[in-house]
Amino acid sequence: MMHWEDLLSLQKQGDTKKRLRIEENESRTGFEVDYDRVIFSSAFRSLQDKTQVIPLSKTSFVHTRLTHSLEVSVVGRSLGRQVGKAILERHPHLHKVHGFQSTDFGAIVAAASLAHDIGNPPFGHSGEKAIGTYFLSGKGKRFKSQLTPTQYQDLIDFEGNANGFKILTETKNGVHGGLRLTFATLGAFMKYPKESLPKKPTKHIADKKYGVFQNDVPFFTKVAENLGLIKREADGKMSYHRHPLCFLVEAADDICYTIIDFEDGINLGWIPEETALEYLLQLVKNTINKEKYVALSQPKDRLAYLRSLAINTLISEAVELFITNEEAILKGDFTEALLDKSRYQAQITDILKESVSKVYQSPEVVEKELAGYQILSTLLEAYTTAFENEINGTARHYDKLLLKTFEGTETPSNTYDYLMLCCNHVSMLTDGQALQLFQKINGNL
Numbered sequence: 144m145m146h147w148e149d150l151l152s153l154q155k156q157g158d159t160k161k162r163l164r165i166e167e168n169e170s171r172t173g174f175e176v177d178y179d180r181v182i183f184s185s186a187f188r189s190l191q192d193k194t195q196v197i198p199l200s201k202t203s204f205v206h207t208r209l210t211h212s213l214e215v216s217v218v219g220r221s222l223g224r225q226v227g228k229a230i231l232e233r234h235p236h237l238h239k240v241h242g243f244q245s246t247d248f249g250a251i252v253a254a255a256s257l258a259h260d261i262g263n264p265p266f267g268h269s270g271e272k273a274i275g276t277y278f279l280s281g282k283g284k285r286f287k288s289q290l291t292p293t294q295y296q297d298l299i300d301f302e303g304n305a306n307g308f309k310i311l312t313e314t315k316n317g318v319h320g321g322l323r324l325t326f327a328t329l330g331a332f333m334k335y336p337k338e339s340l341p342k343k344p345t346k347h348i349a350d351k352k353y354g355v356f357q358n359d360v361p362f363f364t365k366v367a368e369n370l371g372l373i374k375r376e377a378d379g380k381m382s383y384h385r386h387p388l389c390f391l392v393e394a395a396d397d398i399c400y401t402i403i404d405f406e407d408g409i410n411l412g413w414i415p416e417e418t419a420l421e422y423l424l425q426l427v428k429n430t431i432n433k434e435k436y437v438a439l440s441q442p443k444d445r446l447a448y449l450r451s452l453a454i455n456t457l458i459s460e461a462v463e464l465f466i467t468n469e470e471a472i473l474k475g476d477f478t479e480a481l482l483d484k485s486r487y488q489a490q491i492t493d494i495l496k497e498s499v500s501k502v503y504q505s506p507e508v509v510e511k512e513l514a515g516y517q518i519l520s521t522l523l524e525a526y527t528t529a530f531e532n533e534i535n536g537t538a539r540h541y542d543k544l545l546l547k548t549f550e551g552t553e554t555p556s557n558t559y560d561y562l563m564l565c566c567n568h569v570s571m572l573t574d575g576q577a578l579q580l581f582q583k584i585n586g587n588l
Contacts, residue, residue, distance in 0.1 A: 145473045147234060148241055149371035150386060151251070152327050156312065156320035156362070165242035174250035177328040178216075181258045184322060186310050187212070190260060192573035194267040195404070206407055208260045211399060218458060219256030219395035224249035225462045226391060230469070248388065254324065255331035255392045262307025264570035265577040266515030273519040274301040274566055282524050289558040293380075296339035297356050298562060304334055304354045306570050312362060315552070330370045330386030334393055336363070337375075337382040347478045348393075349375075349385050356563060373475040384475030387465075394461040394481045401482075402453050405494050408502040409446060416442045422497060423449035426490040427456050460485050515574075518581040522569050525584050530554070530561040 153162035153173045167173060181187050190208035206214075227248025230237065237243045264270035277283040278298040287295050297305070311329065312321040324332075335354035343350050355363045360381050372383040405422075408414040420442070424431070427449060439445045464481045471477040482491060502508065529542035533554060538546075546554075549568065555561040572580065 154326045155323045177254035177324045180322045215395045216253045216257040220249040220253035222391040223252030254328045263303035265574045269512035273516040293340045294559045331388040387472045398457045413501045427452040526565040
């Protein structure tokens with residue numbers, strides 16, 4: 144069973160002695176420092192020009208990864224604080240002996256929520272698929288024989304969550320330990336605490352994807368052991384049960400994309416306002432103030448009211464589900480996302496179906512995702528070929544020019560390392576930067 148005093152670890156990469164909550168500066172705790180470090184990082188800033196749903200959108204009211212992440216962090220903070228209050232009442236020694244506050248739970252969940260999309264490549268989830276497809280069936284397939292099965296799986300199933308962990312923790316360009324976040328925040332960030340193989344061996348929520356590239360397994364194992372995460376059996380591969388607060392990070396994300404992507408579809412005119420109001424009314428029918436709702440004369444004001452009420456309704460639901468299932472979560476016996484057990488599951492499903500058909504599968508989104516495939520495949524082929532030729536001693540002047548964009552990074556000596564470097568480099572580009580580089584490589588200055 145996991146224990147809260149371990150799960151709320153303030154330890155950071157490189158620490159030689161244990162950090163204690165009672166010794167923290169109350170004006171700015173280590174968990175609050177985590178949030179600040181994420182928000183001031185260049186990787187986070189790049190999310191302002193990365194797709195949430197609609198790639199390369201010029202419409203100002205459509206969400207980017209940055210606005211989505213900020214909203215998820217706000218919802219996450221509320222979830223964490225409400226859960227923290229209940230946990231401290233249930234386990235008073237956490238406050239009396241160790242000094243933990245309900246705001247600590249909120250700060251951890253907010254920081255992990257803020258960072259949850261930091262590893263996503265350009266062009267949304269199609270960007271992940273584009274990278275994977277390049278290595279699975281594109282020109283990158285030529286590297287398969289030079290890689291172990293798990294290394295190859297890392298590439299053909301390129302995962303933004305695993306890339307996010309790398310960005311947050313990797314020593315690079317003389318910066319030791321990446322952002323040096325607390326282990327509690329890193330644990331809450333890790334939705335899928337396992338390697339890429341075996342792939343989906345069970346229906347457990349933590350097996351849905353993976354969260355750690357091969358090179359990062361040793362450090363994540365250290366984090367997991369420090370937090371007291373429970374090991375899972377996975378054919379000798381690294382696999383753990385989730386950090387409990389990860390369920391709240393996931394819930395914050397689920398709440399936001401369920402409601403806010405739906406709202407984007409409405410603002411774009413792809414989902415009729417009448418339909419939207421009907422769907423949201425079904426979700427909040429038990430909590431709506433009908434007099435207040437009727438007094439709102441403009442559809443957009445009614446929509447904003449229902450959106451706010453829907454988010455609050457789902458926050459309360461997620462908190463209740465977490466507290467009810469706390470013991471099962473600490474034992475590693477809770478195997479679903481919190482909102483999968485929601486009493487509002489039918490309404491959530493209806494909203495998501497409407498978003499899928501009218502937004503995610505809209506012609507504009509599909510066309511731009513197709514362009515994303517072409518752009519990222521072209522960039523990966525140029526970069527991987529440059530490294531391949533450099534290591535083989537056959538680098539052309541063109542290759543050397545491309546490799547200048549990696550200045551400050553030591554040329555890796557093995558295939559997996561330079562392929563991961565290329566993927567990480569491409570993933571850090573914004574949608575606009577990727578398009579600009581694609582045009583330059585194709586000779587369009």
